[in-house]
Amino acid sequence: MPRWWTSLVPAPGPYGSAIWEVRIGAADRDSWRDTAYTDRSFVTRVSGVHADDADPGNRAIGAPTSSATLPSLLVSMFQHARIIDGMHVLDVGTGSGYGTAVLAARLGGDRVTSIDVDPYLVAPAEERLDRAGYRPIVRTLDATGPLDGEWDRIIATVSVRPIPTSWLAALRPGGRLVTSIAGAGLLLTADRTPDGGAEGRIEWDRAGFMTTRTGLDYPPELVDRIEVARTAEGEHVAAGRFPVVNVMEAWDLWSMLGVTAPGIDHDYREGCDTRTAIMAHPDGSWTRAVEAPDGQVTVHQGGPRRLWDLLDAIRTRWLREGHLPVNGAHAMVAPDGAITRRRGRWSTTIAD
Template sequence: MMPAALETDAERLREAMAKALAEDGVLTDPGWRAAVETVPRHRFVPGFYLPAHGLDGQGLTVWEPVTAELDYGRWLAAAYSDTTLITQFDGDEPDWKNPQVRHGGAPTSSSTLPSLVVRMWADADVQEGHTVLEIGTGTGYSTALACERLGSADVTSIEVDPHRLEQAASALYGCGYSPTLAVADGLYGYWPEASFDRIVAACSFRAVPPALLAQARPGGKILLTLSGWLYGYARVLLTVNGDGTAEGQLLGGTVSFMSARTHAAPAFGNPAHWAAGLPETGRTARHSPERITAGTEEAFHLRFLAQCAVPDAQMTTVGEVAHLVDVVTGSAATLTPVEDRWEVRESGPVRLWERIERVLSAYDEADQPGPETFTLHVHGGGQHLRHPHLPGLTLPRP
């Protein structure tokens, strides 16, 4: 049973969260601040997972379930913190009546941290009177903010997971919101409600889905995150032209979203099996793999550029050796530290690390330009990332 003071406690924490976000410069728009102060996030996250301190004996993250019944104070405080709350792993819905500690796993649904939710709506330039398609309902919290700001009649939200949508719908309707909801794959948008003034995706795609261009009004805008199998990310705000084309600049920052399930990376097997087919000797690498793996904002940006050069590649590290694997062409590469250098060995029709090196060298020669200097052009012939001082990079066919 919930404490009698729940709604009072929640209101106090909600106001504190809105105040903190405003002080951080996130809630500059009075309309979005009012929405954050109004929407009860705790109603959308009755159960979630938080990481425990430290890893288990196998090096896996330990995820602890959090509900009001298990720990009321921790649950409510987390609900009104600027934190992403994981609600599902590996597509399996937890039994929140008897939740268990998890070891490892890939998050497949969450309630995105409120600052990012508001930032997405603001970056998409969503205004009163706009009709909006949200891709990825998730828990429904972001949908509720849009309904509070725009009115439910102008909001459509789709979710690929039926159970997730059922839970979100229950919470939304329980709070008095009635947007159009549907179980649908975001790759194809939602034709019955098109056309939209704004399309905002809370998942990432390898390339811009053509259906989204067709469902946006001329002059409409699409905000989405591009990602891929190297887990490089970039956000782009596209303006749709009347001729079926679109273009827009990449946005700054280090934002990542879970991949649309149809765009998730395939399993590639045992890295040792791939390495067994490489030549015995290699060459000295011109660039270290740390250029794209370091925990820095520049590496985050470079990983996306590298991914555009080898869109079908995946990367994993075993010990000190970095492995690149391409399941589409059968190409592979390893980078091994040898004294003060890295040795690269490659095989297959695509020289994976060589292609990445070309991008890294061009990036350095162009004075290391940031994301905001790149423009994505989407047209019938493909999707191209362009920069005045870098060779063109191509996204995979959608």
């Protein structure tokens, strides 16, 4: 990871959009070394601009589209996969190649296949792996499409919703997949079942990864939805019952909302004396909640569903029961990729 982006200030757009400045490792080797051994994620690509292409002083505006995952999270993913000698592993989301290198060191390069949708990421990752003495199979491939091969373990450092059917088809009998559910920060482990599906659970650990994409950037309509919600006058305007919260940093709320109403995009901004949270869904539903300096909250909502009301219902349940049922839930993955979670009398299903 010779170059990476660091965020300076938030920028208009979906959650995660910012103004970014490039950092060049060779310019300060002591800092580069310290960064490499820091347990943090580092952004390597913003929208369509890779840090490798940026000159000193360059800046970019947008949301991250690739990163080097923090090491402790990778270790957690590999532990949940229960890897043993002799296994063949598919690494979904090559990125910088760090996770691929760890797997190759554990199993040998001939037992590791790593794929990424972005050819620009694959080529330098393969070169770095080769220089480090690791020679896994590294390919440019859309992980949500057909896969040519079979593996004992599939470990994804990108999030999906639902599970791609190609993963289930490529998982050997008794094999295990480890991935995160898009828009919910939930870590799923599931073992293949004889019917072609998988069974497991939502782990208590959390994992937030970028969602799978089919191109070099995320679709512009995501930005458009957020911008509509930022300025539109709501069809329904009312006082909020709870303070404004940054949903994507309130993991329990984010996870429960993500399985209650899958597909919501979030944006959160703090001013000198105000806080604004925005939610937007592809079905046209949106909400904007603004907390004034005196603590009063005004909520604008539009579209077919009242998204802030859904969030308030989850917060009310959390306060009443002291927990939310999604973490630790039993999970069933159908052969078509639909994920059903069940805990006690609560259950929900995410399908395509």
